[in-house]
Amino acid sequence: MESAITVTPAQLPSLLLHLAVVRPVFLWGPPGIGKSSLVRDFAAALGLPCVTLLGTQLAPEDLIGVPEIRDGRSRFAPPEVIARTEPYCLFLDELNAATPEVQKAFYSLILDRRIGGYELPEGSIVLGAGNRSSDNALARPMASALVNRLVHVHLRASSTDWLVWAAHNGVHPWIFDYLTDRPDQLWSKPPKTEEPFSTPRSWHMLSDALHSYGPDVDEETLTVLTHGTLSTRHATGFAAYVKTVRHRYGLDAIVRGDAPWPRAANDRDLLFFFTEAFRARLIKDLPASREHASPSVRSFAARAKVMLVELAEISLEYAQIVVAADDDGMPVLPGWFLIEVSRDLPRLVAARA
Structure with missing residues (x-):
């Protein structure tokens, strides 16, 4: 029912x-x-x-x-x-x-x-x-x-409710901070095959495991823990997030231009994490109408177009993920931004060349 x-x-x-x-x-x-x-x-x-x-x-x-x-x-x-x-x-x-x-x-x-x-x-x-x-x-x-x-x-899962609960029940800070930025990953629809999937309960189980191992959990063990409790996509994203925490290397640094998109082959998970975080940031920060965009938001939109070009140079597939429609084929980014991207991208590519 x-x-x-x-x-x-x-x-x-x-x-x-x-x-x-x-x-x-x-x-x-x-x-x-x-x-x-x-x-x-x-x-x-x-x-x-x-x-x-x-x-x-x-x-x-x-x-x-x-x-x-x-x-x-x-x-x-x-x-x-x-x-x-x-x-x-x-x-x-x-x-x-x-x-x-x-x-x-x-x-x-x-x-x-x-x-x-x-x-x-x-x-x-x-x-x-x-x-x-x-x-x-x-x-x-x-x-x-x-x-x-x-x-x-x-009942439906609510990231707002869960985060309030998590703040008072000792949920691991990595998980709390990650889901604060990516509340859409608290719950995923159960798959048709026998494999882990993300729920409030599975995130809590991962939190308990991380507390048990302590802050020095190695990367291989972290991969085992995340893929044993979460959906594959969320496990990959969370493991990449932990890597950014440990290396103090975040999306904000890329937006400011202080750091580049990660290019190394062994940082592919990190690139994917930043790609999804970048898409989530655009969805969150860009208003539906350009007239409602503040000067700082317009500056961010201009920087975002340059970042898209930089990302496409590394992986066209990942750049397409940023601007992709949702599962129903509906755009998730504002129309004005998508129009500007299609208009300005050729010029930005030529400028970088």
Whole structure:
């Protein structure tokens, strides 16, 4: 299930504060954006213990219990982890990955807050979460009866929210600074093959690994760590960024003209990183209309055209990356700048010749 109407992690708590106390809520979202952590944090904020049941690890009897004889009659005894006397948060994680039989066993618990003769204590809340089938995650269709028993909320990754969280949770400074400059790389769509991809969770895993190795992690090990946690493109970019940090050599120096584009064959990753950073800088700093460009921005635009010529001399492919359209074929750089580039490039090339 996907929706065009989404919320960020920072928006979720206030939404749950009104929804979850009156109806069970199901959180949809891609893997690795923190659905489970958000539920546990919300429960903790309410002062409720959080009991997590994983849909992929349950059988129907794990919910409804097994029959026992009491006073000559049989009754189902729900498991101890559920049958509590004090209010709590029941978190049904990976609910839509459970088998149809397990999903059916949840019906009365979700709608009536009851299993057999056991009823959830007053003040308890029920939350579920699951990945989307479009993200190549394990997800089974949910029966319409179950869908209709839940309020559905769709989460999206937010670099702004994550960076606020990262600043207070010890995320490695290399990662914090890199994603501050490249927030578009916090999350990438899961690939169709079994390979790492970038999510808030994978960046956090990389942060833990970097803390473990310390500042002297060698380049080969860094390559192993990044390519083992992130998408290939993001891993290459981050490794190149670390190289710039260590050598104090950044895009600003190239823009000022204090340093050239890297040309060495073993600095190809660095050149690619600067190429993408240059494109991101243009997208961020150039206004949609030239009339709204300040003198300093116009000066930067003029310098950017010279930089494009210099980059094309090293790699025409990388220069094309800077001005390329997005995946839908739409321009990402302002039209006025692209017109000036096509108009002035021949003159700038001739001048350098």
